[in-house]
Amino acid sequence: MNLNYSKPDFYSRKAKDEGYVARSIYKLKEIDDKFHLIKKNQHVLDLGSAPGSWAQYVSGIVGSSGRLVGVDYKEIKVAMPNTTFLVGNFFSDEIRQQLESLGPYDGIISDMAPDTVGDRVRDCSRSSDLTWKSLDFSYGYLKKGGYFICKIFQGGEEKEIMEVMKKAFASAHWFKPDSSRKISFEIFLVGIGFIGKPQNESDESEYQKFLKESENNDGTMMW
Numbered sequence: 001m002n003l004n005y006s007k008p009d010f011y012s013r014k015a016k017d018e019g020y021v022a023r024s025i026y027k028l029k030e031i032d033d034k035f036h037l038i039k040k041n042q043h044v045l046d047l048g049s050a051p052g053s054w055a056q057y058v059s060g061i062v063g064s065s066g067r068l069v070g071v072d073y074k075e076i077k078v079a080m081p082n083t084t085f086l087v088g089n090f091f092s093d094e095i096r097q098q099l100e101s102l103g104p105y106d107g108i109i110s111d112m113a114p115d116t117v118g119d120r121v122r123d124c125s126r127s128s129d130l131t132w133k134s135l136d137f138s139y140g141y142l143k144k145g146g147y148f149i150c151k152i153f154q155g156g157e158e159k160e161i162m163e164v165m166k167k168a169f170a171s172a173h174w175f176k177p178d179s180s181r182k183i184s185f186e187i188f189l190v191g192i193g194f195i196g197k198p199q200n201e202s203d204e205s206e207y208q209k210f211l212k213e214s215e216n217n218d219g220t221m222m223w
C-alpha cells in the first residue's frame with residue numbers, strides 16, 4: 001500500500017491558516033461536532049499526540065481548570081496551556097505507570113497508527129492491536145460515563161472491537177470524517193457513556209490469541 005499524503009489539500013492549507021500543526025484536527029473536530037463530547041474542565045488523555053493538533057483543539061476547550069495529558073514517541077514542539085506531554089511508548093511500563101497516576105480521565109482519545117509496512121493485512125492487524133490495548137487501558141482509567149474515540153484501520157478486527165464497545169459503553173458508533181483522506185482506510189470508533197469492562201471479556205484480543213496459536217514450540221511463528 002503506497003499512500004501519497006505529501007500533496008497539501010484543502011484541509012492541510014486550512015490547518016496552516018488556522019494555526020494548527022496538522023490537518024488531523026478536522027477529523028477530531030468533525031467527531032466532536034457530531035457527538036459533543038469534549039467540554040470545559042475535562043481531564044482528557046490523548047494517545048499518539050504528535051505533532052499536536054488534537055492536543056491544540058482539546059487544550060483550547062478544556063480550559064484552565066481542565067487538563068490534557070498526551071503521549072507519543074515523538075516530542076510535541078508547539079506550546080499549549082493545561083497540558084502534560086510524555087515522550088515514549090504508550091505500551092512501556094514506565095509510560096503506563098505515569099498515565100495511570102495522572103488518571104482517571106473523562107475522555108480517552110487515540111489517533112495512534114502503526115508505521116505501515118505496505119501489507120494491508122499486517123497493517124490492519126497492528127492497528128487492531130493498538131485499539132484493543134487502548135480499550136483495555138480505558139477499562140481501568142476512564143471515568144464512568146466517559147468517552148473513548150479511537151482510530152482504526154478497516155480490514156482488521158474493527159467489527160469484533162465494536163461488538164465489545166457496544167457492551168462497554170451506553171452507545172458505540174462508527175465515524176468516517178469528510179476530512180479523512182478518501183484513499184485512507186482509517187475509520188473512528190466512538191464509545192459514549194462508559195459503563196465498565198464487559199463481563200466475560202477475555203484479557204486477550206483475538207489477534208493476540210491468533211498469534212499465540214500460530215506460535216511453534218520454540219517461539220518462532222508457523223508462517
Ligand SMILES: C[S@@+](CC[C@H](N)C(=O)[O-])C[C@H]1O[C@@H](n2cnc3c(N)ncnc32)[C@H](O)[C@@H]1O
Binds near residue numbers: 112
Ligand atoms: C496520526 S499521528 C497523530 C496525530 C495527532 N493526533 C495530531 O493531531 O497531531 C499518530 C501518532 O501515533 C504515535 N504512536 C503510534 N504508536 C504509538 C505508541 N505505541 N506509543 C506512543 N505513540 C505512538 C506516532 O508516533 C504518531 O505520532
